[in-house]
Amino acid sequence: MLGQDMVAAAQGAGAEVTAVDREHVDITDAAATLAYVRSLNLTAGDVVVNCAAWTAVDAAEEQEAAAFAVNAVGPQNLAHAAALSGARIVQISTDYVFEGHATTPYAEDAAMAPEGAYGRTKAAGEWAVRANNPDHYIVRTAWLYGAGGPNFPKTMARLGGERDVLTVVDDQQGQPTWTVDLADLIVRLVAAGAPSGTYHGTAQGAVTWNGFAKAIMAAAGLTARVDPVSSAAFAAKAPRPSYSVLGHDALRAVGVEPIGEWAQRWAVAAPSVLG
Numbered sequence: 001m002l003g004q005d006m007v008a009a010a011q012g013a014g015a016e017v018t019a020v021d022r023e024h025v026d027i028t029d030a031a032a033t034l035a036y037v038r039s040l041n042l043t044a045g046d047v048v049v050n051c052a053a054w055t056a057v058d059a060a061e062e063q064e065a066a067a068f069a070v071n072a073v074g075p076q077n078l079a080h081a082a083a084l085s086g087a088r089i090v091q092i093s094t095d096y097v098f099e100g101h102a103t104t105p106y107a108e109d110a111a112m113a114p115e116g117a118y119g120r121t122k123a124a125g126e127w128a129v130r131a132n133n134p135d136h137y138i139v140r141t142a143w144l145y146g147a148g149g150p151n152f153p154k155t156m157a158r159l160g161g162e163r164d165v166l167t168v169v170d171d172q173q174g175q176p177t178w179t180v181d182l183a184d185l186i187v188r189l190v191a192a193g194a195p196s197g198t199y200h201g202t203a204q205g206a207v208t209w210n211g212f213a214k215a216i217m218a219a220a221g222l223t224a225r226v227d228p229v230s231s232a233a234f235a236a237k238a239p240r241p242s243y244s245v246l247g248h249d250a251l252r253a254v255g256v257e258p259i260g261e262w263a264q265r266w267a268v269a270a271p272s273v274l275g
């Protein structure tokens with residue numbers, strides 16, 4: 001989902017882009033990843049953006065080794081291969097690296113304390129990138145939606161067209177973030193020559209899934225009622241953060257404007273995401 005918009009954003013910025021998917025390179029295969037990156041003849045100033053990940057949060061609880069291979073070993077292989085070419089690596093990470101029960105936004109340097117397997121593997125991926133390539137951006141994002149993948153707005157819009165009443169959790173707060181905005185932020189970080197480090201690539205503000213579902217109904221012109229429900233009503237395998245809102249001070253400190261407020265960005269994104 002992010003990869004498609006990343007390619008478009010980089011091309012839009014005038015970069016020469018090579019896009020690759022799992023069919024051609026399995027990032028868990030160190031030798032194949034190294035050979036592929038070598039074949040690109042990258043040099044200093046070039047950037048490898050890793051949009052690949054194991055994103056099935058609940059499945060990771062039962063297949064943590066497989067998730068670790070993609071989310072930690074894969075980034076290690078890419079960071080190492082990029083470093084050998086003198087290129088920068090951009091690793092996409094997640095709010096799930098945090099415990100997720102704060103009351104104020106997480107700073108970029110807040111301690112990682114993942115509660116579930118997905119978060120553990122993504123936290124390991126961050127460290128693997130830091131350890132293997134000093135020239136890196138770790139960009140943490142959350143609640144991603146975009147035209148190129150299944151996601152919460154598409155599911156809600158479908159259900160809202162089928163039912164009169166939806167029940168959606170109102171005890172988890174986060175930052176719905178458009179993949180187009182995240183891709184644009186990564187392009188702007190690179191263009192600004194921002195120093196290596198950890199940045200938060202989420203929209204500003206915060207909302208519950210319930211509040212976001214209401215905004216989706218409004219954008220889709222649907223009249224389904226959206227009732228609140230507690231997370232306890234859903235027996236998800238992986239724990240869900242109640243508050244995993246991310247702060248954006250590191251971006252501001254390097255003169256890069258964070259993504260806008262979630263509701264304003266959703267208003268812009270909705271037509272292309274919902275189709």
Ligand SMILES: NC(=O)c1ccc[n+]([C@@H]2O[C@H](COP(=O)([O-])OP(=O)(O)OC[C@H]3O[C@@H](n4cnc5c(N)ncnc54)[C@H](OP(=O)(O)O)[C@@H]3O)[C@@H](O)[C@H]2O)c1
Pocket residue numbers: 001002003021022025026027028050051052053054055070074092093094095122141142143144145149
């Ligand atoms: N979606 C969210 O709400 C969210 C929230 C926070 C952070 N993130 C992070 O944001 C990034 C982008 O997420 P997304 O939602 O765009 O992910 P996505 O749509 O699930 O795409 C992940 C891609 O990675 C590929 N992939 C999986 N294993 C691979 C391997 N071994 N080698 C090469 N490619 C492999 C997948 O290929 P197949 O389709 O063939 O499996 C898929 O194309 C990820 O780092 C994710 O952890 C996402």
